[in-house]
Each structure stands twice: as C-alpha cells, then as structure tokens.
Amino acid sequence: MKVLVSGGGTGGHIYPALALIRHLEREENAEFLYIGTEKGLEASIVPKAGVPFKSVHITGFRRKISFENVKTIARFVKATRTAKKYISDFNPDVVIGTGGYVCGPVVFAAARAGIPTIVHEQNSVPGLTNKFLSKYVDKVAVSFEEAAQYFPKDKVVFTGNPRASEVAEHKSDHSSLAALGLSENKPTVLIVGGSRGAKPINEAVMAAFQDWKEESFQVVYVTGEVHYEEIADKMAGVSSNNIKTVSYIDDMPALLKEVHLVIARAGATTLAEITALGLPSILVPSPHVTNNHQFKNASALVDKGAAILLEENELTAELLTASIRSGLDKNNQIKMKEKAFEAGVPEAAALLSREMKALKKG
C-alpha cells in the first residue's frame, strides 16, 4: 500500500502520523511520503525518523479579517498545485491528513484527484483545517467522542490517537531516568508544556523549584527548545540534584514509562499518551488555542477523575507544589491511574489502519 501522510506545525499533529506509519510498516509492505512545511517541527522530526519528506509553502488563516488572509488564499492555491504534482508522482492508494494547516492543500488536492482520503482529528473540538476538509474527504477519524458532532455524521469513525498505541507497545529498557542522571527509585514528576514548551508553566516552575530540594520526589523538567537558554541561565548556580532540566525529550514513549505524575498542557496527543499508560496528571490547558479546545480536552479527563485541572491564571508556585504532593498521594495515584487507563485507547493505530485499508479497497 502507498500512503501519503500530511500534517504538522507542532508535535501533536506529527507524532500520531509517525506512530501510524510505524504501525502500517509492521502490518504490511507499505511505502510512504510525508508532506509538511519547511518551517514546522515536521521538517526536522520526519526526516530524522527516516520517512521521505517533501514540503509545500502555506500559512494558516487568521480568524480576523486581514490582508494576510488574501495572501494565504494565494499560497493555498499554489500549494495545492505543488501537492497535486507530488501526488501524481507518488500515486498513493490513500491519503491521510493529521491536522495543522499544511494538510489543507494536500488532502484537498488528493480528494479532487479522486484518491481515497481521511483526516485524523486529535482534539475534542476540531481545528479549522479539518473542518474545511471534512466536506471533501471520505472519512473523518476522531479521538474524542465529543468531536463527532462537528463533522458529517456518515463520515465519522472513532479510532483514538495512534500515538497511544506506540506508547503502550513501547518496549522500555527503563534506562531513561538513569540517562538523565536521576534516581530510578524516587517518585518522579515530568513537567512538559507540549511540543514547544509553555511560558506560564516555566514561570511557575522557576518560582517553585528552590522549594523542592527537601521533597522526596524528583522532577524531569522540559522547558521547550525556545525557552531553554533563558531558563538554564536562571537556574545556573542553584544546586539541586532532584531536578533535571532539558530543552526537549526525543524519546518520550520511553520516559513516560518511568514517571509517576505528568504536569502538562492539555494537548490532545499528550493526553492520548498518558491515558494509554494510565498515568495520573495535572493539566494546565492553554487558553490561547482555537475554541479553547485544550480546556475541553482536559475536561474530558478531569470529569472522569483521571486528572487534576489547574487553570493557567491560578498557577502559582505554592499551588504547583501542593498539586504535585496531591498528585503523588498514594490514594490519588490509585484512583487517577484507574480512571486514566479507562480513558485510554491503546488499540488506536490498528483501528485507524483498518479504516484506511477499507478505504483503499472501496
């Protein structure tokens, strides 16, 4: 089977695509082409993963009326033409878009060319691109039941997020904490602000970390690439052997198997990962995303008792430390683990691959 994949901008759209590719590779002799933009994270992550990569130039629409939108329309038309050429050269059996504006022209061009198409929506409230594409594609795969209402009824299928399968199936040698210079026996908290880092979470950690020296827990703190230098400067000279600060984690599935609590934004792919493993979490949704979708993603877990919600505007050092203690509390751990696990969809990759194969045959 020849599969063309498109999606990107941030990790939340890229890792599900790569997880699906790895799953399909194991199932059969498949061939892949990935189309992204030069500027998105996919331009470095995808080639590193050994997947053939091509790019188109496209930007996202602004919600407010602006001249930039006129330029975006022109870019869309040009990117559709470029995508059409890639599609006719590669001749895929099926095309999948995993979100982010890059998949707009790519999936649109494929649908117009009569190739079977599917989009994968990770969030509980869909983004603009997937909503637009849902008119043209054959199927829409959703990861939250709540997302189904926004798409044509006859096209929606529930699959979950394939990154959940990758994380659940990952064979860990339990060496991530040791490689970071941390103990393998202490309660461990991972703090991560999505694939690009989150300033408000970083600020709260900066205000709190000196108080953590006497705590029994240890922390893996991921700042995000763009914030790392500034934070490393601020932390320099403060000795603490129970916090390890890094800019990015390349092998997140391996690390997740060794932590006990995750403090994170409520990006949908992060949530798919932590629920696949039944990991307790404290979620700080970003209020700066389309339709407040991270709050709705988080609520789906918080309402089930699988996670604790911390709103960005109430985030202080004291509350962060208190939430960590509460998240690591034995009884809370047992309850949250069970509920998180119930919300997970570790079979997602197989469900999505089945939909794609059915499209190919149809």
Ligand SMILES: CC(=O)N[C@H]1[C@@H](OP(=O)(O)OP(=O)(O)OC[C@H]2O[C@@H](n3ccc(=O)[nH]c3=O)[C@H](O)[C@@H]2O)O[C@H](CO)[C@@H](O)[C@@H]1O
């Ligand atoms: C600001 C914004 O628009 N964020 C969106 C973006 O978030 P973002 O890209 O941050 O997405 P997620 O939190 O869903 O996923 C992050 C992914 O990056 C990986 N990772 C992260 C940090 C790291 O050091 N190493 C690493 O590998 C995680 O394991 C995960 O696979 O896409 C998500 C999925 O559509 C949306 O829900 C988010 O709202």
